[in-house]
Amino acid sequence: MLDLEKLSGAVRLRFQGAKGSHDWEHTQRVLALALHLARVEGAEADIVHCAALLHDIARSEEDLSNGKIDHAIRGAELTAGILKDLGGAPDFIRRVAHCIAAHRFRGTLAPETLEAKVLFDADKLDAIGAVGIGRAFLFAGEVGANLHNPGVKVENTQPYTEEDTAYREFQVKLRKVKDRVLTVEGRRLAQARHEFMTAFFERLNQEVAGDL
Secondary structure (H helix, E strand, C coil): CCCHHHHHHHHHHHCCCCCHHHCHHHHHHHHHHHHHHHHHHCCCHHHHHHHHHHCCCCHHHHHHCCCCCCHHHHHHHHHHHHHHHCCCCHHHHHHHHHHHHCCCCCCCCCCCCHHHHHHHHHHHHCCCHHHHHHHHHHHHHHCCCCCCCCCCCHHHCCCCCCCCCHHHHHHHHHHHHHHHCCCHHHHHHHHHHHHHHHHHHHHHHHHHCCCC
């Protein structure tokens, strides 16, 4: 049995100085969501626990590369070495690594196992709702984006620029997340978060337009 407490401590050190949109607190929220989904859906808890802890360990590399490095694929590579050093069995490592490699919304690798689907959903749930709104604005601030751009045509914008606002993220990704969730419990949780988030951006557009 892997020492999850030791793993958690080692992973936490990797998040020192991390940007707020993808920090240790995000990992902790994803872990809580993932363990809840695992209980409801019947996924293997140890696999889910390890995958949730490790899913964003390469996020800083993606940020530094302005998106050229895929943190999911790189994270899976790093995970193999970390779990091997902690005595993880080869099949266990392979299963955890797949969860991480397949967790990205914009990734090309589909989650094939129940555990991978659980991690995918947990990570997506933390991207929507009230927390998702907060994280979207945090990320926009991190890349120096404007506060709002209601007239944005996303096809004419680029990530990691002043046009990469929270509203752009809503248009490009967040409003689509609900329909990509894979588990029954995940879809139930996503619906309420989606409705809250949609109402927020509608209100934001009204206030910015002076429609009081």
